[in-house]
Amino acid sequence: MTPERYAKILRVLSRRQPTLTVLMDQVNKPHNLSAIIRTCDAVGVLEAHAVPPSDGRELDFTGDTFEATSGSAHKWVRVQRHVDAVQAVRGLQARGFQVLATHLSQRSVDYRDADYTRPTCVLLGAEKWGVGEGAAGAADGNIIIPMYGMVQSLNVSVAAATILFEAQRQRLATGMYGAPQLSPTELREQAFEWSYPDLAPGYRERGEPYPALDDAGQIVP
């Protein structure tokens, strides 16, 4: 751990947006998953959510395709797995998130008309089927990126990036990247986990608090 590396970790964590997230509903292609995670890192998503494909396959966060497309972003964005999209939507709503499903319906609005300064989860659908009707119905709103071409939809990672950077634009305009959104305790703990990924699990297993770090990121003896 160099002081420069630790300073970068603190700088990135001070801009993390714990109130902005995505829920990937059965997005299963590794290059799409990894591209979405990479965008999440870029806009400051702390934790993403995913429902694995219904065919019983697990989410594939490994392999050359995933590694190559993610640019190692998966190290910096936790992914919380859920069994079912509707339950995941309700759980996020119970935590205070508005869930905006990327879904064409009678109540769909242009994605730019949504307020992403509120705690927001963007629900993204599977490549083949899109967002399920149940999850779209349970969501607080439906949003679409207007399409004027011959093709009906975008690649899911492109749609995710388009919407998340609109969220970033709105949050920049209201100063949400200017002050840490994580509490001092969350920031300190996350900084330890990112700085010492090999040591952190041991502390958690033993139920011990993480040790303090000095200004250069070294463990205080």
Ligand code: SAM
């Ligand atoms: N056949 C699917 C359908 O009917 O929804 C197309 C799914 S599309 C390839 C995969 C995902 O990308 C969608 O579920 C949505 O999350 C996102 N997406 C693609 N185009 C979009 C658009 N124009 N507006 C909003 N989201 C879009």
